[in-house]
Amino acid sequence: xxxxxxxxPVLQALGLIVAAVATSWTLTTILPVTVASASALSxxxxxxxxxxxxxxxxxxxYIDFPVEATVVGDxxxxxxxxxxxxxxxxxxxxxxxxxxxxxxVLIRGVAALALRAAPATGSREATDRRGGTPA
Numbered sequence: 001x002x003x004x005x006x007x008x009p010v011l012q013a014l015g016l017i018v019a020a021v022a023t024s025w026t027l028t029t030i031l032p033v034t035v036a037s038a039s040a041l042s043x044x045x046x047x048x049x050x051x052x053x054x055x056x057x058x059x060x061x062y063i064d065f066p067v068e069a070t071v072v073g074d075x076x077x078x079x080x081x082x083x084x085x086x087x088x089x090x091x092x093x094x095x096x097x098x099x100x101x102x103x104x105v106l107i108r109g110v111a112a113l114a115l116r117a118a119p120a121t122g123s124r125e126a127t128d129r130r131g132g133t134p135a
Contacts, residue, residue, distance in 0.1 A: 016103065020096035024088070027095075028053050032068040046071050049094065052087035056080040 028047045035044055041058045045051025056079060057069055072079045 020092045024091045050087035052084045054082040
């Protein structure tokens with residue numbers, strides 16, 4: 001029983017990290033970046049709040065500046081891309097700090113709703129085999 005209790009926080013932490021990575025990547029692909037000049041197209045940094053995903057967008061002939069650019073995911077003719085792992089880790093950590101209280105409130109709310117919806121019966125499955133008391 002103690003082994004199961006120890007693994008629960010590990011699973012929660014892993015779930016939080018996965019959710020933070022997914023949220024960081026989603027924000028990176030959704031939020032546009034303002035490019036002020038043609039020279040800035042050689043290294044456009046995406047990611048919020050720290051730019052960690054850099055692309056060289058010089059092949060696109062923008063005429064009017066400033067221009068808003070988004071992540072280019074062209075598989076046929078890929079854009080030169082570089083990933084900075086330290087800012088990415090910082091983005092994931094900040095996202096996890098924001099998601100942690102949100103997830104805690106949601107989990108407690110769902111648990112409270114589940115307890116209200118569960119019938120309060122003394123069924124055989126809900127009793128302890130040793131003493132016959134509800135689990």
